[in-house]
Amino acid sequence: MQRKIIHIDMDAFFASVEQRDFPELRGKPVVVGGNSERGVIAAASYEARKFGVRSAMSSKVALRRCPHLIFQKHRFDVYKEVSQQIREIFYEYTDLVEPLSLDEAFLDVTDNKKGIESATVAAREIKQKIFEKTHLTASAGVSANKFLAKVASDQRKPNGIYIIKPKDVQAFVEQLPIEKFFGVGKKTAEKMHQLDIHKGKDLLRFDLPRLVHYFGKAGQYFFDIARGVDERPVRPHRERKSVGIENTFSKDLVDKQQIQLEISRLKEGLLKRLSKSGKLGKTLTLKVKFDNFEQITRSKTAEQTITDKLLDELCKELLEEAPLNRPIRLLGLTVSNFNFETETDALQLKIRFKDYDLER
Numbered sequence: 001m002q003r004k005i006i007h008i009d010m011d012a013f014f015a016s017v018e019q020r021d022f023p024e025l026r027g028k029p030v031v032v033g034g035n036s037e038r039g040v041i042a043a044a045s046y047e048a049r050k051f052g053v054r055s056a057m058s059s060k061v062a063l064r065r066c067p068h069l070i071f072q073k074h075r076f077d078v079y080k081e082v083s084q085q086i087r088e089i090f091y092e093y094t095d096l097v098e099p100l101s102l103d104e105a106f107l108d109v110t111d112n113k114k115g116i117e118s119a120t121v122a123a124r125e126i127k128q129k130i131f132e133k134t135h136l137t138a139s140a141g142v143s144a145n146k147f148l149a150k151v152a153s154d155q156r157k158p159n160g161i162y163i164i165k166p167k168d169v170q171a172f173v174e175q176l177p178i179e180k181f182f183g184v185g186k187k188t189a190e191k192m193h194q195l196d197i198h199k200g201k202d203l204l205r206f207d208l209p210r211l212v213h214y215f216g217k218a219g220q221y222f223f224d225i226a227r228g229v230d231e232r233p234v235r236p237h238r239e240r241k242s243v244g245i246e247n248t249f250s251k252d253l254v255d256k257q258q259i260q261l262e263i264s265r266l267k268e269g270l271l272k273r274l275s276k277s278g279k280l281g282k283t284l285t286l287k288v289k290f291d292n293f294e295q296i297t298r299s300k301t302a303e304q305t306i307t308d309k310l311l312d313e314l315c316k317e318l319l320e321e322a323p324l325n326r327p328i329r330l331l332g333l334t335v336s337n338f339n340f341e342t343e344t345d346a347l348q349l350k351i352r353f354k355d356y357d358l359e360r
Helices: 013-021 059-065 076-093 119-134 146-153 166-175 186-194 208-215 218-225 256-277 308-321 343-352
Strands: 005-010 030-033 041-044 070-072 097-101 104-108 138-143 161-163 242-253 281-290 295-301 328-338
Touching: 005 076, 005 119, 005 146, 013 030, 013 041, 013 076, 030 059, 041 059, 076 097, 076 104, 076 119, 104 146, 119 138, 119 161, 138 146, 146 161, 146 166, 186 208, 208 218, 242 256, 242 281, 256 308, 256 328, 281 308, 295 308
Parallel strands: 030 070, 138 161
Antiparallel strands: 005 104, 005 138, 030 041, 097 104, 242 328, 281 295, 281 328
16 A cells, blocks of 8 residues: 655744744744854744754854844743644644654654545645644645655745655656755765765666665665655654753863863763663763864763763763864763663662752
């Protein structure tokens, strides 16, 4: 049976919520984020995007591009509430809902609760219900698999719907610029350009062994999607693969004492998050972003699960290995490689840190 997959993507979600709740912001270039020297844009309205302002852009650059930009502080409690309202609509149609974030999700409506045969009809209904309930618009992509539905949802933003029918799949993928392929980031795109891969049709020139040679495990994925193939199911329950914490500093860290102090704070925050999640892992990753935005990571895998004492040792080793030869803008710590047989240790960790306030 041909699967029927919908990808719903809210339009400029955080910024749109701000414009909805504050009418004076409507039609104006609005961003969610801090306007300090080291602030970062979390979301940008479509009016702001016309000036080249994008999410993840530094506030300093955004202001250069749009001097009359309006900054709004985030209200994550409100965004989460609205996101929950939207998901309740999804579940009216199917239990096969895979959230990717607060503002987007995959839905498998092959066998849906309302008995709607057309995924396009279901997508239009969902979009309309979202607007009626939240006064926000969403864009939808409809096709036979997750890759195609995801790419389709970007074709007619904002407030659009795009359908890729089975008979049109190959022609659509062959003409798709490689930068628009879901899963192809800036570095991968640059590598593909070096290999004279610019559109989907260019990927077809490479057999599977060559793609694996150039792109490792991702080679299989690129081989398949170049042919419009994506067998990944919509997973209602996504297993968390890591727990992390990071901090961008108002002033760059320049000496060892500052770095040690911030690492200590991050360690306590990380332990708090691990205890809350009930998970323990064996791999610790240190993330460092320098003042020139260059980023490095270093990882260590232990033989046993990481608790507070071992975390201290691994942090010390990672700091010694990392080339910290420039002022540091950001530090982060992440634990992964979870061991699912450590409920007792996780409970002890939870008890030890139950009164710790992460925000202090």
